[in-house]
């Protein structure tokens with residue numbers, strides 16, 4: 389089964405929460421200013437998170 393690989397450059401992430409808000413599968417979550425990637429196996433490869441991140445820190449391949 390194809391599973392997209394989600395990578396986040398945490399050094400450039402400023403915890404804005406945009407990816408948390410837009411992901412239809414609720415892959416991302418913020419605990420305070422710590423971003424987590426949850427159940428990446430449910431990612432549907434829509435790449436909305438890649439487009440919305442203002443710092444360009446997300447890649448989905």
Ligand code: SF4
Nearest residue numbers: 411431432434435437
């Ligand atoms: S590609 Fe789509 S489903 Fe996957 S993490 Fe990004 S917004 Fe969520």
Ligand code: SF4
Nearest residue numbers: 401402404405407441
């Ligand atoms: S959209 Fe980018 S900068 Fe904002 S929380 Fe997500 S990964 Fe971090």
